[in-house]
Amino acid sequence: MSSKNLLVELFVEELPPKALKKLGEVFAATLATSLKTTGLAASTAAVTAYASPRRLAAHVTEVAAVAADKPVVQKLMPVAVGLDAAGNATPALLKKLAALGADASCVPNLRRENDGKADVLFYESLAKGATLSEGLQKALEAALAALPIPKVMTYQLQDGWSSVNFVRPAHGLVALHGSDIVPLAILGLNSGRETHGHRFEAVVDPVVFAHADEYATKLATDGAVIASFAERRAEIARQLEAAAAKAGGKPIDDDALLDEVTALVERPNVLIGQFEEEFLAVPQECLILTMKANQKYFPLLDAAGKLTNKFLVVSNISPEDASAVIGGNERVVRPRLADAKFFFDQDRKKSLESRVIGLSKVVYHNKLGTQGDRVNRVTTIVDAITSLLARAEKHYDLLPQGPQIEENHPELSKTWKASRTASLLAKADLLTDMVGEFPELQGIMGRYYALHDGLSAEIADAIEDHYKPRFAGDSLPRGVVGTIAALADKLETLVGMFGIGQIPTGDRDPFALRRHALGVIRMLSENNLPIGLDHLLYQAEFAFMNIDGFKSNPAQLADFIYDRLAGSLREQGYSAQEVDAVVSQRPQRLGDIPKRLAAVRAFSALPEAAALAAANKRVGNILKKAEGTVEPTVDNALLKEAPEIALHDALVDVVPQADAAFVTGDYAESLQALAALRAPVDAFFDGVMVNADDPALRANRLGLLAKLHVAMNKVADISKLSA
Incomplete structure (x- = not known):
């Protein structure tokens, strides 16, 4: 059956820019999938999506007029x-x-x-196979229903009585099968072959298509529109680089902004604007954010990454003399920058410390009190973290409130005091005008204001970094002070929310607890902090003892963190078996986990690994079925059979070697030492009846297996490696 190429375009008023890319992709994909399902489009049909501010379109190859029976x-x-x-x-x-x-x-x-x-x-x-008119009508309805529309609007049709719901009012529908119009009706529109191009620069209006295959070309020549989102984006990127080179700088790298600007213009034209250099006295993050968020401009940076007083505008028109467009944009951005300068100047009239008291009037959570209450809890957790670090370093006499901190351990005392100061001031910038206008700058502005107040760079950096890592792949806090402040802040959120029952379920995670858990994991692991997770959670709970309705729940929170850890490790490329073997043992030092995983991987390559993993699994099952708790102790006098004597002797030889390597952190050596147990373990199971009739003999053999089980599972549960 002969086939032709198909074009469908829905012409609408300006679509939401942040959603346009996804709208275009879903429209084309759903339309094509529906046609393939009904047999109208070949399974090999190529689909091309088009999306501009005023249109969604799809071009599908190999579409039949009638589907086969x-x-x-x-x-x-x-x-x-x-x-x-x-x-x-x-x-x-x-x-x-x-x-x-x-x-x-x-x-x-x-x-x-x-x-x-x-x-x-x-x-x-x-x-009987569906006709194209029938199948495309259903496909178009399915495509519109599948669109991830942020917000639907209701509007009247031209008859003045009927109304429809869609993301924006639709004004035209094109449906061409080759050169033939496919009769369709949707949103009060009937299909044809006409559309409209650029609002101001179209050469011809309306733009008429003779054939489905001339859509993009004719829309570009007659309509002055680059219909393809990807092509328009690439053209903007090219023009940005060219204009930046001409201006002697480089445009800021922001994919989200580039996508949004691509969704705002149909015929891009990049222009260079500038503002007064006096505004550069304002922190560049403020100026960059106001230009990006409010004006959709691309700020220009110099070779060192420092903001210049020039910016790039992506215009939707290309006049012969662009001076009026440039001048207009310069006039528009000036008040925005002046506002930022005013906020910055006003904020610096009050110190961060003077703002802390105001946090007691800012509600954090109705069950957990104010931001002021939260700051007090965070500083308490800072004390606990510092204490745990001190004990790990064998400074047993050091407690954060102890009288001999400065005398005995000046460096750790300095770190503790800096961490407390940073945590006390970390939320103060929430009360500044700049952060009130741009919440994205919280922490960043705190750093600038801390430096202005004369605080050390270490404390200022920690104030900014206590939010880190903000997202997957974000950098960790700089230095130990920032790490302690960030760790305390995230623990306060996790412990507090779990304590009042605000636990993530399914896709719901309104307090971003999964992200906070991953942040805790990364800081403990990548910094190799000598702190046990259970101790850390237990100590953090003391900050909440005076909260009505707070329920201690460290075990559930630990489970949550280990689940996040396991997922993160699998995403990093470790196998499910390797991850389960290590994480199921719930290692307290998360910094040890990469070494444990490497050790498990090396052990898995040994010829003895499979047999030992299977044996370990068998031992675990036997011990689970045993009555009561089986202690890993053996009475040598009750060892009767040669295989059990041989196994016991092997354990006497191997366990000290494995334990010594374990203590020094050489997990690979610790696991590899177990390879010597394969032969005696195999012989034991071949020649010894564990569940002997004699209770004393049976208990002794179970004790021997318990001792074996302990030896084999210190680094990881190697039974997880068995198929």
Whole structure:
């Protein structure tokens, strides 16, 4: 059957820019999938999506005018119900056939097949293929229904009575199969071959398509529109680089901004603007954000990454003299920058410390109090973290409130004091005008104001960094002070929310607890902090003891963190078996986990690994079925059989080696030492009855297996490696 290429375009008023890229992709993909499902489009059909501020379109190759007929097999009823003793159709069968448009003449041709219970009658027929008009109508309706529309609007049609719901008012519909119009009707529109190009620069209006394949070319030449989102984006990127080179700088790298600007223009034209250099006295993050967020400009940076007083504008028009467009944009941005300068100047009139008291009036959570209460809890957790670090470093006499901190441990004391100061001031910039206008700058502005107040760079950096890591792949806090402040802040959120029952379920995570958990994992692991996770969570809970309704829940929170850890490790390329083997043991020092995983991977490559993993699994099952708790102790006098004596002797030799390597952190050596146990373990299971009739003998053999189990599972649960 011959096929032609298909074009469908929906012409609308300006679509939401942040959603346009996704709208275009979903529109084209859903349309094509629906056509392929109905057999109108070949499975190899190529789909091209188009999306501009005023149109969604799709071009699909190899589309038939009529889909091929399809064989249909329908189950009718058991033979015993459909046919009588003489083999004639029963009234029930005739009624069923009539409903399908058949009669008694087809009874001899009914297929008989056993469905596992009885012989059943099946009716085979051909379903007539859908016409393109029918199939495309359904495909278009499905495509519109599938659009991820942020917000629907209701508008009246031209008749003045009817109304429809869509993301924006639609004003035109094109549907061409080759050069033929496919009759469609949707959103009060009938399909044709006409559309409209650029609002101001179209050469011809309306733009008329003679064939589906000339869509992009004719829209560009007659309509002055680059219909493809990807091509328009690439053209903007090219012009940005060229204009930046001309201006002696480089445009800021921001994919989200580039996508948004691509969704705002149909014929991009990049222009260079500038502002007064006096505004550069304002922190560049403020100026960059106001230009990006409010004006959709691309700020220009110099070779060192410092903001210049020039910016790039992506205009939707290309006049011969662009000075008026440039001047207009310069006039528009100036008040925005002046506002930023005013906020910055006003904010610096008050110190961060003077703002802290105001946090007691800012509600954090109705069950957890104010931001002021939260700051107090965070500083308490800072004390706990510092104490745990001190103990890990064998400074047992150091407690954060102890009188001999400065005398005995000046460096750690300095770190503790800086961390407390940073945590106390970390939320103060929430009360500044700049952060009130641009919440994205919280922490960043705190750093600038801290430096202005004369605080050390270490404390200022920690104020900014206590939010880190903000997202996957974000950098970790700089230095130990920032790490302690960030760790305390995230723990306060996690412990507090779990304590009041705000635990993530499914896709719901309004307090970003999964992200906070991953932040805790990364800081503990990548900084190799000598702190046990259970101790850390237990100590953090003391900050919440005076909260009504708070319920201690460290075990559940630990489970949550280990689950996040396991998922993160799998995403990093470790196998599920490797991850389960290590994480199931719940290592307290998260910094040890990469070494444990490497050790497990090396152990898995040993020829003895599979047998030992299977044996370990068998030992675990035996111990689970044993009555009561089995202690890993052995009475040498009760070792009767040669294989159990040999296993015990092997453990006496191997365990000290494995334990010594474990203590020094050489996990690979610790696991590899276990390879010597393969032969005695195999011999034990071949020649010894564990569940002996003699209770003393049975208990001793279980104790021997418990000792083996402990030895084999210090680094990881190697039973997880068994197939």
